[in-house]
Amino acid sequence: MDRLTLRKSDVQPFLDSLSGDYRVCAPRQIGSSDFVFDDYQSGQEIPFDFVNTLIPPKNLFLQARETLFSIQGTTQPRILERAPEKPMALFGLRSCDASALVFLERFFGERGFEDETVTTRIRHSLRMVLACHTPGPSCFCVCCDGGPSLISGFDLQLTDLGEKLLVEVGSERGRAAVDQRPALFAPASEADHAEKLRQVSAVDQSFERRSYISEGMKRISLARIPDSFWDNCAADCQGCGGCCFVCPTCSCFSVSDQPDGQDYWRRDRWRDACLYEGFTREASGHNPRSRRAERVKRRFFHKLSYQYVETMGRHGCVGCGRCVTTCMGKLGIPDFLARVHDECK
Numbered sequence: 001m002d003r004l005t006l007r008k009s010d011v012q013p014f015l016d017s018l019s020g021d022y023r024v025c026a027p028r029q030i031g032s033s034d035f036v037f038d039d040y041q042s043g044q045e046i047p048f049d050f051v052n053t054l055i056p057p058k059n060l061f062l063q064a065r066e067t068l069f070s071i072q073g074t075t076q077p078r079i080l081e082r083a084p085e086k087p088m089a090l091f092g093l094r095s096c097d098a099s100a101l102v103f104l105e106r107f108f109g110e111r112g113f114e115d116e117t118v119t120t121r122i123r124h125s126l127r128m129v130l131a132c133h134t135p136g137p138s139c140f141c142v143c144c145d146g147g148p149s150l151i152s153g154f155d156l157q158l159t160d161l162g163e164k165l166l167v168e169v170g171s172e173r174g175r176a177a178v179d180q181r182p183a184l185f186a187p188a189s190e191a192d193h194a195e196k197l198r199q200v201s202a203v204d205q206s207f208e209r210r211s212y213i214s215e216g217m218k219r220i221s222l223a224r225i226p227d228s229f230w231d232n233c234a235a236d237c238q239g240c241g242g243c244c245f246v247c248p249t250c251s252c253f254s255v256s257d258q259p260d261g262q263d264y265w266r267r268d269r270w271r272d273a274c275l276y277e278g279f280t281r282e283a284s285g286h287n288p289r290s291r292r293a294e295r296v297k298r299r300f301f302h303k304l305s306y307q308y309v310e311t312m313g314r315h316g317c318v319g320c321g322r323c324v325t326t327c328m329g330k331l332g333i334p335d336f337l338a339r340v341h342d343e344c345k
């Protein structure tokens with residue numbers, strides 16, 4: 001893997017130069033301690049010392065609500081082409097969220113159908129991962145093969161070395177991004193790489209949170225969890241859907257067709273949550289998962305079953321910890337797995 005360095009003072013010129021080819025997005029601080037992914041503005045201060053963004057950058061690819069296509073006419077309807085989108089360049093996404101984008105690309109592109117709205121955005125994006133040097137108290141990517149540093153699934157991987165960043169090139173797109181700007185990059189030294197390895201080792205030791213993920217996966221995959229356990233979890237779940245909306249791998253959505261002015265229709269898609277009662281309600285009114293316990297069981301099956309490892313190459317959790325901080329019922333993944341460990345003997 002090619003290794004270079006980029007001075008932090010050259011990050012803004014680098015992002016400015018990318019903005020000709022890409023819609024550049026980067027973390028931005030809001031309020032005293034929160035961060036969100038947003039369009040990069042030239043001259044914007046780029047944060048390096050933050051745990052992660054409140055909402056995953058997934059929302060740039062699978063948007064909260066958008067029109068998928070429009071139709072004009074009824075007797076001879078024709079689908080109106082969407083305006084082409086500029087590819088995105090994401091600077092500073094965390095390892096867990098980059099792993100989640102690989103998962104989503106497979107989910108929307110390799111399961112017998114192709115959702116090009118999502119896959120095109122992901123495949124054409126330039127993903128510049130910022131390896132973690134200080135995991136947050138809810139993070140457990142180290143248990144989920146989701147970080148804190150990656151060996152694939154990025155175009156450029158950045159490690160904070162103080163005044164400069166170590167830049168590892170992970171794809172042809174990443175290679176082109178640095179080759180086209182030779183004045184900004186310098187070869188990395190053995191000492192730079194050694195410092196990165198030291199950081200990865202130190203970060204690995206510093207995680208406060210571990211999880212019983214292997215045991216939980218086995219029990220869920222082999223249906224070795226009693227119904228009473230799901231009933232107890234459902235009693236603690238408020239059905240708010242927060243865990244689904246903050247999760248970088250969750251993919252639930254709904255669509256609706258509606259008139260859009262005279263002789264026009266449009267199909268809209270919006271993010272949905274499998275924990276909502278209406279998500280699986282059918283047109284007849286029948287709901288195969290009318291009980292919350294069934295919906296909770298379904299969510300954790302989709303996150304942790306071997307079935308997903310077989311079809312997607314990994315289970316559906318990258319250890320970002322967002323559901324830990326979001327759930328008011330203590331049903332974030334590590335808490336849930338601890339309950340499985342303690343209660344499903």
Ligand code: SF4
Nearest residue numbers: 237238240241243327
């Ligand atoms: S965040 Fe917690 S309470 Fe809300 S739907 Fe998810 S599991 Fe239920």
Ligand code: SF4
Nearest residue numbers: 247317318320321323
């Ligand atoms: S299930 Fe929770 S910890 Fe895992 S990726 Fe989703 S939000 Fe992050």
